[in-house]
Amino acid sequence: MPSCSVLVCGNRSNVINFKSSGVTYHRYPKCPKLKEKWMTATGRGDDWFPTHHSSICSTHFEEKDFQPAAKSRRLFATAVPTLKLRLVFDNSSTKSQEKISTKKTIIKHNNRKTIAEQCNDKIEKYRNAMKAQRLQIKRLQTMVRRYRKKVTSMKNILTALKNENVIGEDHLWLLESDNLNK
Ligand SMILES: [Zn+2]
Numbered sequence: 001m002p003s004c005s006v007l008v009c010g011n012r013s014n015v016i017n018f019k020s021s022g023v024t025y026h027r028y029p030k031c032p033k034l035k036e037k038w039m040t041a042t043g044r045g046d047d048w049f050p051t052h053h054s055s056i057c058s059t060h061f062e063e064k065d066f067q068p069a070a071k072s073r074r075l076f077a078t079a080v081p082t083l084k085l086r087l088v089f090d091n092s093s094t095k096s097q098e099k100i101s102t103k104k105t106i107i108k109h110n111n112r113k114t115i116a117e118q119c120n121d122k123i124e125k126y127r128n129a130m131k132a133q134r135l136q137i138k139r140l141q142t143m144v145r146r147y148r149k150k151v152t153s154m155k156n157i158l159t160a161l162k163n164e165n166v167i168g169e170d171h172l173w174l175l176e177s178d179n180l181n182k
Pocket residue numbers: 004005006009010011056057058059060
């Protein structure tokens with residue numbers, strides 16, 4: 001049961017055939033150069049090779065590619081598929097239109113997924129930044145507490161020295177103002 005090997009097509013002879021849609025299926029040419037052109041037209045990449053049974057459906061050929069006098073639809077020996085090989089070129093049968101829209105939706109979904117993932121990444125980044133800032137705030141608070149303690153103990157020392165008459169009022173005033181400036 002032939003099916004079309006053009007990646008974006010997917011026509012199968014059990015559904016899309018000459019009887020139902022006038023579509024015929026055509027085996028790959030033997031001439032290596034021409035075969036190469038057909039393979040490129042499938043859009044399947046360099047790793048894909050057609051088998052003896054592989055074929056391309058008639059929707060990818062122009063009317064002039066077909067031998068007019070032939071009883072069955074026969075391609076000219078030099079015919080190369082050129083139509084509807086990429087999604088953007090496709091604008092005919094409803095079947096392939098449906099296919100395109102589902103493909104487009106899939107692409108959209110994929111995009112949405114990546115956008116969501118990007119958002120998650122950003123949220124994670126901000127969360128980490130917040131964590132780091134919180135740590136920094138804690139560190140600064142500890143430093144402030146330590147300095148306050150130092151200031152208090154210095155004041156106590158000064159009071160003690162003053163009480164024991166080791167330093168006079170003038171010196172005390174200088175030291176205190178110096179202390180406050182720090
Ligand atoms: Zn096809």
